[in-house]
Amino acid sequence: MKTEPKPNVEFDNVFQDFIDQYPTYSDTQILDDLRETDYSRLDKLGHIYLDYTGGNLYAESQIEKHHELLKNNVFGNPHSTNPTSLAATQLVNEARAYVLKYFNAQDDYFCVFTANASNALKIVGECYPFCENSQFLLTYDNHNSVNGIREFAKHKECGFDYVPLYIENLRLDEKTLKEKLKSFDHKTNKLFALPAQSNVSGVKHPLTWIRYAQKRGWDVLLDAAAFVPSSPLNLKEVQPDFVSMSFYKIFGYPTGLGALFIKKSSFHKLQKPWFAGGTVNFVSVGESTFSLEESCARFEDGTINYLDIPAIKIGLEHIESIGIETIQNRVRIFTDYLIKTLLELKHSNGREVVTVFGPKNTTNRGGTIILNFCDENGKMIPWDYVEHLANEAKISLRTGCFCNPGLDEVYSCVSITETMKYFSQMNKGGFKEVIKYMGKLRGAVRISVGIATNFKDVYSFIQFAKQFVNMNASELEFGHYMSEH
Numbered sequence: 292m293k294t295e296p297k298p299n300v301e302f303d304n305v306f307q308d309f310i311d312q313y314p315t316y317s318d319t320q321i322l323d324d325l326r327e328t329d330y331s332r333l334d335k336l337g338h339i340y341l342d343y344t345g346g347n348l349y350a351e352s353q354i355e356k357h358h359e360l361l362k363n364n365v366f367g368n369p370h371s372t373n374p375t376s377l378a379a380t381q382l383v384n385e386a387r388a389y390v391l392k393y394f395n396a397q398d399d400y401f402c403v404f405t406a407n408a409s410n411a412l413k414i415v416g417e418c419y420p421f422c423e424n425s426q427f428l429l430t431y432d433n434h435n436s437v438n439g440i441r442e443f444a445k446h447k448e449c450g451f452d453y454v455p456l457y458i459e460n461l462r463l464d465e466k467t468l469k470e471k472l473k474s475f476d477h478k479t480n481k482l483f484a485l486p487a488q489s490n491v492s493g494v495k496h497p498l499t500w501i502r503y504a505q506k507r508g509w510d511v512l513l514d515a516a517a518f519v520p521s522s523p524l525n526l527k528e529v530q531p532d533f534v535s536m537s538f539y540k541i542f543g544y545p546t547g548l549g550a551l552f553i554k555k556s557s558f559h560k561l562q563k564p565w566f567a568g569g570t571v572n573f574v575s576v577g578e579s580t581f582s583l584e585e586s587c588a589r590f591e592d593g594t595i596n597y598l599d600i601p602a603i604k605i606g607l608e609h610i611e612s613i614g615i616e617t618i619q620n621r622v623r624i625f626t627d628y629l630i631k632t633l634l635e636l637k638h639s640n641g642r643e644v645v646t647v648f649g650p651k652n653t654t655n656r657g658g659t660i661i662l663n664f665c666d667e668n669g670k671m672i673p674w675d676y677v678e679h680l681a682n683e684a685k686i687s688l689r690t691g692c693f694c695n696p697g698l699d700e701v702y703s704c705v706s707i708t709e710t711m712k713y714f715s716q717m718n719k720g721g722f723k724e725v726i727k728y729m730g731k732l733r734g735a736v737r738i739s740v741g742i743a744t745n746f747k748d749v750y751s752f753i754q755f756a757k758q759f760v761n762m763n764a765s766e767l768e769f770g771h772y773m774s775e776h
């Protein structure tokens with residue numbers, strides 16, 4: 292097996308120790324090879340990238356293949372029979388068929404190309420037949436683009452309700468979930484939304500809830516945006532009614548494209564409130580009638596991104612050439628090693644340096660870790676100060692609440708009363724104002740590993756974390772770092 296670049300002897304020993312602990316790491320050698328070719332820009336530019344949940348990184352070969360395609364062809368706007376239009380249509384069709392095959396969805400689903408996962412979710416929110424007698428149920432752990440659907444529900448006087456999480460592991464309170472799924476039997480048009488994987492805690496929620504909910508009359512919306520970059524999703528096995536995702540999260544390029552999978556049997560459930568170019572078979576102006584397309588085109592308003600869509604096939608081919616299981620294995624190993632090593636860091640007085648929220652092992656969890664650093668007195672180091680130090684070290688990580696306020700409210704122990712009090716008095720503030728008003732530190736630091744992560748990245752982050760050992764926050768000038776209290 293080829294060895295990694297070794298900055299020093301200590302690294303050498305630590306790496307050897309790591310290899311001994313994780314013998315299957317060598318099965319993921321292909322990713323170290325690609326790091327030196329397709330992802331070499333990371334080392335050339337000295338970046339330590341730990342934000343794969345924010346956005347994945349593209350391989351250079353993806354860009355080259357896509358640019359070759361554009362350079363050597365002439366593509367016109369699809370929706371016509373002229374030769375350049377047909378050439379574009381053919382590639383869009385190929386990409387769509389490839390996506391459906393990749394997720395084993397070719398028999399049962401339509402694949403609607405969208406701008407991103409949020410746009411896919413908005414289509415469901417806008418078109419789902421919410422009414423006074425329907426119900427929207429969602430998990431506390433959800434991205435804001437799913438939370439936002441409740442506004443469509445409210446607008447149509449449909450009730451909505453949240454399923455809580457356990458604070459210890461940020462997993463679903465399954466007893467309550469079961470009760471809630473059973474308690475709306477008298478309602479029609481019931482939509483249950485959950486993420487396949489949390490974009491914050493990395494928790495993979497059990498996909499078995501999809502079938503369970505459907506059997507009790509619910510339509511299920513699965514937000515797969517954080518799951519599919521490092522896990523296989525087989526839509527023959529689990530069959531949610533609607534699935535959302537963004538392609539840049541799987542293979543980095545292109546941005547601006549996502550998908551909404553609609554189960555064919557649920558297609559007519561969605562009621563599009565308007566029509567647009569490309570979505571109709573026929574419109575009359577004299578007589579106010581129209582007839583919508585009976586396929587994915589119904590939800591693709593106007594001209595689709597026909598020059599970038601072919602790059603989706605290139606991206607998926609890249610993932611297949613590696614194997615999603617290989618990526619999954621690599622992510623699992625690094626996540627396990629990071630959690631264990633960070634939790635072992637101790638101040639001289641024995642206190643922990645790092646608090647990890649959510650599961651502390653890799654059972655049913657992905658490669659996203661949410662944590663905070665604490666000083667020797669157990670006081671949380673402001674995450675914006677951590678971010679500042681990380682930026683200086685060219686480490687790309689995330690801080691804040693990651694568009695997932697429900698999860699933040701759970702692990703920061705924010706009560707509904709506190710939130711209500713704030714909104715009754717303030718109403719307009721951003722996250723920082725809320726923190727100041729409540730006098731309570733919220734938010735955290737998020738790191739995530741992925742396709743191009745190597746041991747050097749992981750090692751560098753652990754070295755970075757060591758600077759907090761024996762730190763005394765009260766002796767530090769945090770200055771403008773707002774989360775200080």
Ligand SMILES: Cc1ncc(COP(=O)(O)O)c(C=O)c1O
Pocket residue numbers: 344345407408409410434436486488489490514515516517537
């Ligand atoms: C779980 C999840 N859902 C939805 C989204 C929204 O994706 P986008 O910003 O690409 O629309 C994200 C983005 O981070 C996510 O992680």
